[in-house]
Amino acid sequence: MDNWLIFFNVLILTILIGLLIVMHKKNVSFSKRVFTGMALGIILGTLLQVFYGSDSKVTLSTLDWYSIIGSGYVKLLMVIVVPLVMVSIIRSIINLNTADQLGKMASSVIGTLVLTTLVAAFIGIASALIFDLNADQIHIGQDQKMRGTEIQEKFDTMEQKTMPQRIVNFIPSNIFMDMTGGRPTSVIAVVIFSFLVGIAVLGVRRKDPEHAEMFTKMVDAVFAVVMRLVSIILRLTPFGVLALMANMVASTNFAGIMELGKFVIASYVALITMFIVHLVIVSAFGVNPVTYLKKVIPTLVFAFTSRSSAGTIPLNIAAQKNALGVDDATANMSASFGATMGQNGCAGIYPAMLAVMIAPSAGINPLSPEFIIQLAIITAISSFGVAGVGGGATFAAIIVLSSMGLPIALAGVLITVEPLIDMGRTALNVNGSMVSGTITSRLLGTFNKETFNNKSAVVEHAEA
Template sequence: MIILNVCIFLSGVVGLFILQRKKVSFNILVLSALAGAVGFGVFLNLFDGETAARSLRWIGIVGSIYVRLLKMMVVPLIFVSIVCAIINQKSGRQMGRIAAWSLVFLLGTAAIAATVGGLTAMSFHLTAEGIAIGESEAHTTHSLQDQAGNMGLLEDTIVGIIPENPFYAMTGQGPNATLSVVLIACLVGVGIIGVRTYEPEQAELFTGWINALNTLVVEIVMMIIMLTPYGIFSLMTSTIAGGDFAGILKLMKFVIASYSAIFLMFLIHALILTMLRLNPLTYCKKALATLSFAFTSRTSAGTLPLTVRALTEKMGVSGGVANLTASLGVSIGQNGCAAIYPAMLVVMVLPTVGRSMTPGFFLVMVLTITVVSIGIAGVGGGATFAGIMVLSALGLPVGIAGLLIAIEPLIDMGRTALNVSDGMVSALGTARFTGNFNKTVYDDPKAEFVDKAARH
């Protein structure tokens, strides 16, 4: 049966390849991959656990390779694109304005998301009281409590953005690696501008190298992006087939509340776009492929190359804004993982310690979540890390995160898609306010990066 399952999967891959060769719309390819993966995942769930698991080990290879390819390009894309954007603008002042507006949008939406998460949890009357805890949940709870005890202070996280060894930071290691790379790229870019004042020939030499390298990196990223439908087909199949439906049913109320909050925040993103005089339906269409991958892969960092290309090729955002804002959004102000989720945990924990939510404490919670959202890694487990930090900062027990371990993959999909959407909306807002936006491209229904990559 394992061979049969793998053959069915390969048939699906061949089908997607045929559609791609016929130049079917990229969004249609993504939707086809999602639909096929859901059906195939349900089919695999009918088999015994061992057969499904062994089948998924082979089926998951495609998705794992795709995610690793994207992650491989995150650091080169951030570094080269930001340096290139700075030196081509001839001034570092513009990037300062872009960074400031990016933080305004990212942290502002994080505060709104924390409010939405808290109010949603209260309206659903969520509480951790009476939730049964099994052996695996108990083990996870103890592990999380140990992590909370070993966790550094917020100021340590902020200081950690400045790397002691820039070469180590450029390997992408550590929770603040993305922000560290952004900082290094900004310093290099501004440094090249400074060199122009006394060694113009050397500066032009560096500029030529960076622009050439940027062209090469973008081309490689485009080649990888063309594999998106196959990656989604593999990742979504593994998610559906490997889902713990028994655990999901036990905590269904929390799942529904979580997705209600996520949906409300997506509506707020649409409202922000409307206030920016941008059509939300156009945004949904052009962001579909990127958000679909974020949903299936559960990694904001891994989605970054797709996010940047969608912003620049489909939505008319300049390269400097797209790269800086989207890169900051991977580790700052994540609406789903670092805002909604911690807020819901706080509401659930309060009754277990004999406390009630007051307007004053609610405000403190929102402010704490907004500050703590700085430096949360955009990878799997980031939401748990954010929850631990917020609960610890508010003097609350952190064990609740262990009780929700069974449904973590399911709700993490929606949270990650929301995180990526926040980065894109923040980039659009920043581009609007800094004059780095081409509305003609945004409104053009034919503006797709797949058209540029069709030659491959």
């Protein structure tokens, strides 16, 4: 009987995918198909919860099949991250004709990411204080204890590395290993290597233009193929969003969410507030926030459902270049760096809120100005070093809590609501990287206003 129910559930997903295909054939816009996929995923996941429960054999087996579409799509995006970033950055630098702007570009992108993380930390602190969050109020069960032990073990492996050592990990020593994603800092290592290659080509162009021209043509050819591949994969986005959202809703522990409801609400109040700050920032740089929002929503929806900043890099780059009008080099740098440093949600809001929650259990007054200022500064600085230990909210929390002298293991009390909050955090992280790219492009004078104001210039036209 269970096998028939699983078959029926898979058939429903197949029918819904067919509906999205019909919408595509009728030229329904990319954004509408993404939102439709998200809505259908929520409905499908809810039905699985209601009829079978989140822990039933039927649900778990069904989600296993659904993951072929959801997780499979994320893997396809991940596989094109390295060739896309490498070829795009090399090509962008070659087209610059000079390396003078690279320093300004890098400092602007990284500076924006870190400064917005500082603002995010203050917002996280304020939200935790307003909602009076306290770790002592939360019931600690077996799952939370196990999670706390796991976090403590991770801290023990990280404790030996200083911040400078983590930053040194950015520098590639074996680019072929980094191209396989063999290290936590592989993406940044690939970015650094690509910049070095691009700068080297500029030097060759001055001394041996014939060889430089030959290499440039080769890069252009590879770039055309990679962008076509990106275009093909991005067309699968509505299907991926559908399956990912169904998986998330069907497997969510709503009882745990009810118990930690105040933290969930406080988290999303902070995330939404920071998102509004992002819109204010782009507006201050002469970018229409409403138009900006319309252009980036499909990318943010995927980031929300996939919970993967790295997996969103191809969509992020395509949206910046083809919808927002950001230049190639800036789009690639901001998307790549934003996936591993200065993450406003994971490395800004989340660890700051945790620190405020846990402080009373360590006899620290979270209202103390010294505590608040120290926490905000440490959070912003640590956001730059998170990539050195693999990125992610857990690592950011470990770095901040340990730096503040707070117990690490208590971070495990939020395990039941982690997936739900992580969706919002990831979307904010990705938007922060897009904001840094937009601002940098505006400052460098490379922002294409015609592309930004063109309503037909949207993210799905990745091959443009």
